[in-house]
Amino acid sequence: DTHDPTSLRTPIVAVLGHVDHGKTSLLDKIRGSAVIEGEAGAITQHIGATAVPLDVVSSIAGELVDPDDFDLPGLLFIDTPGHHSFTTLRSRGGALADIAILVVDVNDGFQPQTLEALDILRRSETPFIVAANKIDTVPGWNENENSPINDTYESQSDRVTSRLDEKLYEIIGNLSDEGFSADLYWRVQNFQRNVGVVPVSAMTGEGVPDLLAVMMGLSQRYMKEEMEIDVAGPGVGTVLEVKEEKGFGKTIDIVLYDGTIRADDTIVVGGQNDPIVTEVRALLQPRPLAEIRTESRFEKVDEVSAAAGIKVAAPELGDAMAGAPVRVVRDRDLDDVIDEVEAELADIAVDTEEQGVVVKADTLGSLEAMADALEDAEVPIVRAEVGDVAPRDVSVASTAEDPKQQVILGFNVDVLSDADRRAGVDDVTIFTDEVIYQLIEEYEEYVEEIER
Ligand code: GTP
């Protein structure tokens, strides 16, 4: 609306959880339910995200969501693959996600990545709810497609509900062990103080109406002020991934959380060395599923406004880093924008010592999380960088005086083969893992070995 430049943007919802606990299935179910409700066209698929407008939320949630009670435009869900580090989901001053859904398989319970997700939600102070998923797998379960949880509970036998309750209370107990006071969502009065647990099935859609209603209510109640943005202003976002794309070269997938980005904008992006100043060549959105067989997977768009996920093609993006800031220049002073990007990067920069271990991570956010965890473990860092383990990292590690520090800790990264070879020669030990605390445990065990 051109008369009122400030408006409420869509809250960004991160969907987190251990591998295979059902994050993607849950989003697929929401998309599928929209198809059933005849609202398929209203859902837009973004790069790495799915936008669900309020009227669709309301038609899926039925009587649980009255659209008149809300003035936020809907929800933007970001799916984070289990193998990928969701620590990328950072923005200036903290978490990129406004709220989060932590998906936990009721059978599998808490797993390493569940704990890791909780740790990051805690550190970033992101409000979240727990989706206790796969309730349909409770033996004897009576399926009620897409039904609210209360209705489906009423149609289950006592044996089935008590079995499910047992599993739910186990999750509530696990949350409490981690320092979160939690309860079944219908018992929670204050979602800022208590974590609500929503039983769902991404397979049958049971509990999905409740999940959407709780997310919508939570954002409306506690986040409305933070959602007020100048939509037409120059865009601000975070790089989710740097990717080679046929016909476009290196591209960046970004989540825009403020303002607008246009196909003719100049942008400043956080890079491995200096901030990258470049001109947008194309803004790319995934084509609707029906058109995917046409010549290209992407559709060029002229502009997008926050909140949105979009692929940006531009020259010079080779050095861009996942987790780094992106800012549109538009009619602002270029140097000011560069300063802002530098200031943001400096905020994330890890303090290094004269002596310590070498740390490599896949994104800026995960590097930051690694540094925090190593600080807690009182392990000094000599060098911390985004990227795969390369021969020069081995050189640095090999100069450590203390054998405990002739070590490289790689989080979610590969070890280049010449680095691996070199490490063998130089007596440098490389640890890699996809879970931060496991990586640190491995290192601590190694240190104990040495000291023994
Ligand atoms: P990653 O992206 O690999 O981390 O996994 P994910 O969390 O996205 O899990 P995904 O949605 O791919 O689901 C993993 C498996 O669990 C698939 O085989 C799903 O069909 C199954 N699944 C997910 N949700 C449910 C559910 O509610 N009930 C049942 N029975 N199966 C489910």
Ligand code: MG
């Ligand atoms: Mg997935």
